[in-house]
Amino acid sequence: MEEKAVLVVGGGISGIQASLDLASRGYKVYLVEKSPSIGGRMAQLDKTFPTMDCSMCILAPKMIDCSHHHNVQLLTYSEVKGVKGSPGNFVVSVLRKPRFVDETKCTGCGICADHCPVEVPNEFDENLGMRKAIYMPFPQAVPRAMTVDKTNCIECGLCQKMCQAGAVDLKQQPQEVELNVGAIIVSIGFDLFDSSQIPTYGYGRYKNVVTALELERLLCASGPTGGHLIRPSDGKIPRKIAFIQCVGSRDRRFGTTYCSSICCKYSVKDAVLIKEHEPNTMVSIFYIDLRAFGKGFQEFVNRAKSEYGVRFVRSSPGEILEDPATKNLRIWYEDTVAGRIENTEFDLVVLCPALVPRAGARELAKVLGAEVDDYGFFKAANILTNPVDTTVHGIFVCGYCLGPKTGDIPDSIMQGSATAARVAEEEWLRKSG
Amino acid sequence: MSELDLGFMGEVANTPRGKGILLCIQCGRCSSGCPVARLTSEHNPRRLMEMIILGFKKEVLPTQLPWYCLSCFTCLDRCPQGGDVGEVTFAIRNLAVRQGNIPAGVAAQAKSLYETTRVINPVRTALDKRESLGLGKITTDGLEEVQKILKRTGMEKIIKSV
Amino acid sequence: MKYAFYLGCLIPARELSYEVSVRKVLPELGIELVDMKGTNCCAPFSIQSVDHASWIALAARNLCLAEEMGLDVMTLCNDCYESLLMVNTLLKKNPALRDQVNQILSEVGKEYKGKVDVKNLVDVLHGDVGVSKVKGAIKEPINELRVGTQPGCHLTKPKRIHFELLRGYNELDVLVQATGAESVPYERKEMCCGGPLRDINDDLARQVSRQKLKALKDAEVQAVVTVCPFCFLQLDLGQLEIKRHFNEEYNLPVIHFIELLRMGMGMKLEEWEVKAHRIPITNIIEGRL
Numbered sequence: 001m002e003e004k005a006v007l008v009v010g011g012g013i014s015g016i017q018a019s020l021d022l023a024s025r026g027y028k029v030y031l032v033e034k035s036p037s038i039g040g041r042m043a044q045l046d047k048t049f050p051t052m053d054c055s056m057c058i059l060a061p062k063m064i065d066c067s068h069h070h071n072v073q074l075l076t077y078s079e080v081k082g083v084k085g086s087p088g089n090f091v092v093s094v095l096r097k098p099r100f101v102d103e104t105k106c107t108g109c110g111i112c113a114d115h116c117p118v119e120v121p122n123e124f125d126e127n128l129g130m131r132k133a134i135y136m137p138f139p140q141a142v143p144r145a146m147t148v149d150k151t152n153c154i155e156c157g158l159c160q161k162m163c164q165a166g167a168v169d170l171k172q173q174p175q176e177v178e179l180n181v182g183a184i185i186v187s188i189g190f191d192l193f194d195s196s197q198i199p200t201y202g203y204g205r206y207k208n209v210v211t212a213l214e215l216e217r218l219l220c221a222s223g224p225t226g227g228h229l230i231r232p233s234d235g236k237i238p239r240k241i242a243f244i245q246c247v248g249s250r251d252r253r254f255g256t257t258y259c260s261s262i263c264c265k266y267s268v269k270d271a272v273l274i275k276e277h278e279p280n281t282m283v284s285i286f287y288i289d290l291r292a293f294g295k296g297f298q299e300f301v302n303r304a305k306s307e308y309g310v311r312f313v314r315s316s317p318g319e320i321l322e323d324p325a326t327k328n329l330r331i332w333y334e335d336t337v338a339g340r341i342e343n344t345e346f347d348l349v350v351l352c353p354a355l356v357p358r359a360g361a362r363e364l365a366k367v368l369g370a371e372v373d374d375y376g377f378f379k380a381a382n383i384l385t386n387p388v389d390t391t392v393h394g395i396f397v398c399g400y401c402l403g404p405k406t407g408d409i410p411d412s413i414m415q416g417s418a419t420a421a422r423v424a425e426e427e428w429l430r431k432s433g
Numbered sequence: 434m435s436e437l438d439l440g441f442m443g444e445v446a447n448t449p450r451g452k453g454i455l456l457c458i459q460c461g462r463c464s465s466g467c468p469v470a471r472l473t474s475e476h477n478p479r480r481l482m483e484m485i486i487l488g489f490k491k492e493v494l495p496t497q498l499p500w501y502c503l504s505c506f507t508c509l510d511r512c513p514q515g516g517d518v519g520e521v522t523f524a525i526r527n528l529a530v531r532q533g534n535i536p537a538g539v540a541a542q543a544k545s546l547y548e549t550t551r552v553i554n555p556v557r558t559a560l561d562k563r564e565s566l567g568l569g570k571i572t573t574d575g576l577e578e579v580q581k582i583l584k585r586t587g588m589e590k591i592i593k594s595v
Numbered sequence: 596m597k598y599a600f601y602l603g604c605l606i607p608a609r610e611l612s613y614e615v616s617v618r619k620v621l622p623e624l625g626i627e628l629v630d631m632k633g634t635n636c637c638a639p640f641s642i643q644s645v646d647h648a649s650w651i652a653l654a655a656r657n658l659c660l661a662e663e664m665g666l667d668v669m670t671l672c673n674d675c676y677e678s679l680l681m682v683n684t685l686l687k688k689n690p691a692l693r694d695q696v697n698q699i700l701s702e703v704g705k706e707y708k709g710k711v712d713v714k715n716l717v718d719v720l721h722g723d724v725g726v727s728k729v730k731g732a733i734k735e736p737i738n739e740l741r742v743g744t745q746p747g748c749h750l751t752k753p754k755r756i757h758f759e760l761l762r763g764y765n766e767l768d769v770l771v772q773a774t775g776a777e778s779v780p781y782e783r784k785e786m787c788c789g790g791p792l793r794d795i796n797d798d799l800a801r802q803v804s805r806q807k808l809k810a811l812k813d814a815e816v817q818a819v820v821t822v823c824p825f826c827f828l829q830l831d832l833g834q835l836e837i838k839r840h841f842n843e844e845y846n847l848p849v850i851h852f853i854e855l856l857r858m859g860m861g862m863k864l865e866e867w868e869v870k871a872h873r874i875p876i877t878n879i880i881e882g883r884l
């Protein structure tokens with residue numbers, strides 16, 4: 001029996017784990033990723049919960065393994081466009097978008113970017129920092145190659161001129177590749193709820209109201225401020241920080257009626273991080289319920305209260321008003337435990353938005369013939385007994401694109417391994433002999 | 434503290450506008466945004482819901498607690514659960530009125546409605562101005578029908594008893 | 596387009612100038628208003644607080660009158676709009692409720708059939724007349740006027756599109772801009788004027804409108820544009836009451852949108868209409884008509 005290959009769509013931690021597990025079992029893995037580099041959301045984080053490890057330090061070795069493993073072929077800056085065939089015999093057409101840089105030649109030295117005259121907001125930094133039109137999304141990108149953002153490129157040709165390796169090719173064309181695979185694993189992750197849908201919180205209007213992911217970029221050493229937590233409006237160090245939970249989650253107004261399951265945990269993590277860094281900062285977390293399930297999390301919350309002095313206010317705030325002079329934020333809320341309406345001024349407000357399916361998830365599901373639920377997350381064949389199978393035989397799913405019942409990084413890794421195991425046990429995929 | 438009425442929440446939930454009480458998770462977003470709660474501690478939508486849920490019937494129905502609501506529906510707008518405090522407030526008011534708790538201003542409007550079909554009526558000068566501008570007359574043509582309706586619904590009885 | 600014109604109680608009692616402007620402007624824009632006869636109060640919040648069934652029946656009676664005329668209803672007052680629209684929606688969606696109401700209405704020889712819609716003035720101007728036609732009717736653009744609009748709580752909440760208010764995409768802002776004036780965003784735009792607390796707790800009513808006026812003042816608007824007679828009362832007469840009780844002056848002229856539109860269309864306001872504004876509107880009409 002011929003050895004079959006496996007397609008993994010989405011190069012975040014979940015997809016990376018699935019790829020490595022399968023590769024080490026001898027399967028050929030095509031890892032397709034939409035953005036220029038694998039890594040996903042975990043690459044954007046500063047520290048992980050509950051170990052407080054540096055996120056990239058845990059992730060990068062796995063990313064390197066993917067790039068070096070002889071059984072893994074990375075197809076970054078690529079998208080799945082069509083799927084034909086049946087389990088055991090899928091024919092997938094993948095569009096390789098032109099990055100206008102030859103990956104085999106590029107050394108990632110960055111001289112091209114140094115000379116590029118065009119600056120645009122960096123999506124990886126949640127638009128808080130800038131990048132050039134020719135760029136590497138983050139320093140530890142895999143593959144280690146530059147990419148040209150053609151929509152903003154002015155085609156001055158400077159990058160091509162400066163490149164010592166002759167890697168820039170501004171005439172590169174998109175490529176359609178056909179892959180023969182026996183199974184497909186979907187691991188495309190999540191997007192954030194658009195917090196500007198709640199105008200009273202001021203996101204998008206007030207500079208010092210940020211999302212938790214933006215906060216991660218501000219805290220991260222590879223981020224736009226070099227890891228210094230400063231306010232977007234004036235670069236000052238914030239002394240009073242508020243976290244607001246359930247921005248969009250558990251909210252029937254937007255259809256995101258579920259609990260996103262990781263926000264209580266990460267906000268406590270971020271609060272403790274900030275306190276460790278600047279103990280004199282006042283940090284308040286505004287919550288409805290504090291969902292700290294699992295091993296070690298409630299204990300962590302308790303320590304946050306007793307050891308670090310993080311304030312927990314049981315309240316879902318009504319509105320945030322900005323002081324036009326100082327750009328400080330005044331939050332109006334009722335402390336439901338005390339039964340008093342209060343208003344407090346903060347320097348920085350961090351919103352914890354709902355986590356929603358990725359843009360393009362429904363379209364991908366359609367291409368695969370897989371079902372999504374009402375929220376747009378991929379549907380498991382049977383939530384109880386087949387939680388990582390999609391409704392299509394031979395297509396599996398892992399990570400947050402399955403929905404918020406998944407926890408955080410360990411759960412995503414677990415599910416990645418689970419899909420690898422599911423693929424391996426399917427008879428039509430087993431190697432002969 | 435007086436006795437709790439544990440059936441109070443169910444009683445409210447069974448009224449047409451009171452169903453939302455079953456959904457309240459006491460998150461406080463309603464009172465956080467309530468324009469009146471900002472001004473006085475005597476009015477607090479979340480607390481009102483809490484008192485209903487816990488059964489403080491005697492502390493709610495005879496007091497001014499249900500009456501400072503603006504019906505602006507800011508709470509309804511923000512409630513993540515669809516609990517609709519503003520709606521529940523109407524349900525409570527209906528119950529309170531039947532116990533004889535009705536602010537003078539509301540009673541006056543109800544009386545005016547029963548006697549003239551309108552809650553407010555133009556004064557003489559306004560009627561004269563109307564005539565001088567050639568605008569249509571303000572009549573009480575619908576009065577008989579309105580009174581029949583209010584008798585049938587039982588509101589006539591309430592108005593007469595106030 | 597023809598509408599059954601539902602006046603409500605407050606306008607004939609206290610804001611004739613609003614009614615007059617509406618009757619002058621709408622025919623010029625192709626809208627014919629047919630007065631409803633024998634209506635009763637829409638059953639605003641005070642009545643809803645007393646009895647639920649009465650609210651439904653009273654509002655339904657008005658809807659029956661419009662059905663007999665074969666016309667959709669147009670209201671001016673936001674409270675009337677919310678009451679009639681909500682009941683119309685409830686009855687259309689709920690056959691059991693409809694049967695209950697019709698049992699009551701049968702005693703007065705009426706039957707609700709669900710054949711008409713309820714619209715407010717902004718719906719009619721924005722939806723039926725259309726912004727381009729409104730703009731086309733402007734002969735004297737209201738240039739250089741910074742306006743804070745007060746859409747009022749019940750203009751959009753019955754349709755549950757409340758959030759739009761803060762983003763300035765609401766229809767009233769679009770209409771104001773069509774006259775040439777500038778609709779300025781301000782904090783707490785969605786906030787209530789405080790009207791419903793009148794006669795229940797006047798002090799709180801004043802405090803609420805005071806918060807509103809402060810937000811408008813902070814945004815440096817030159818005029819406040821209303822559509823609801825209650826909002827007008829609270830924000831216009833309210834400023835005099837606030838001066839008496841809090842010794843604060845805001846000097847913010849308040850004007851109904853239809854009056855602004857009327858001026859923009861080249862029709863002068865008469866003296867008694869100008870005087871109907873407690874806070875002088877000289878800075879709005881000065882240099883124009």
